[in-house]
């Protein structure tokens with residue numbers, strides 16, 4: 101079967117992956133309300149098509165922190181791509197580069213920052229960090245990212261601890277032998293391999309390593325250690341967006357972490373407009389969560405996002421087709437975005453403004 105939708109990439113991946121890995125990828129926290137809400141939220145808006153517009157040359161190319169992208173999209177930071185494919189993040193890097201997408205590498209990547217950079221030289225890539233208790237390890241990562249030409253740092257701020265992920269608890273999920281967080285000291289992550297306490301290995305490890313005491317005041321410490329743009333991921337209120345700007349942050353990613361952290365947190369499209377309105381226009385606001393169609397990406401842009409990130413579907417492509425599979429996923433999203441722009445009579449990104457959207461009436465059930 102040649103997959104024609106992201107969901108079909110998911111079906112192929114599910115057939116390939118061990119059930120516990122599928123659950124780690126797919127699962128959310130708690131009752132998984134936020135995970136499901138992410139998928140439903142994009143359906144609560146309709147596109148307002150304009151007609152008799154010249155759509156013969158639609159253009160979705162853009163630039164982000166100086167890098168050219170084929171579309172305003174990227175790969176969300178996700179841990180351990182080798183769970184999906186032996187080439188791991190190196191394959192994803194090739195795929196993203198060929199598709200003209202931004203790649204955000206997770207601090208829990210299973211290949212080194214340098215290997216990933218070498219797999220796609222010159223490509224747009226950022227490094228995502230969690231605030232580790234070990235600040236020397238954090239500083240070392242920042243240095244390496246600068247040397248390997250990563251263009252921005254993303255600090256994920258929605259995870260003072262890992263959310264209560266019931267699937268991983270039931271599966272006592274732990275990293276398989278031979279797989280590790282390649283950029284961190286083996287000692288720092290060894291607990292991710294066991295679940296002696298009956299928790300998931302991932303939860304156990306984050307409990308030991310994440311510093312839950314950091315506050316806005318600590319951001320200055322990180323700011324002083326790098327010239328790279330700093331982006332906060334996991335901001336969901338206008339209040340925090342304003343604080344971020346006051347504390348010298350350069351951009352935001354509006355995200356509920358794919359529903360994997362606070363269950364009950366809003367899906368990004370519900371809060372994106374208030375956040376876009378709260379920050380100066382030269383601070384890019386990105387978004388992620390539940391994007392499964394080019395139309396979802398068009399809606400994100402119309403709500404004011406500068407770009408949107410795709411998470412799980414990239415792992416699906418990687419799992420069933422390696423770099424080619426991940427690239428097929430990204431190409432599909434871009435092609436569907438271009439289709440949407442043509443059929444909606446909005447051939448440039450500037451045309452995808454708030455007039456391009458209307459809410460689906462609250463009284464009408466959102467179609468499945």
Ligand SMILES: Cc1cc2nc3c(=O)[nH]c(=O)nc-3n(C[C@H](O)[C@H](O)[C@H](O)COP(=O)(O)O)c2cc1C
Nearest residue numbers: 125176177178179206256357358389390410411412
């Ligand atoms: C398997 C998996 C691992 C993830 N690892 C990280 C991570 O290391 N750092 C992070 O900031 N977010 C992580 N995320 C969250 C994603 O960056 C992103 O917010 C979310 O997956 C987007 O939703 P989507 O998967 O519905 O597209 C992870 C998500 C998944 C599914």
Ligand SMILES: CC(C)CC(=O)C(=O)O
Nearest residue numbers: 179208262302306357360
């Ligand atoms: C290793 C985990 C803490 C990575 C993560 O953020 C996630 O699984 O959502």
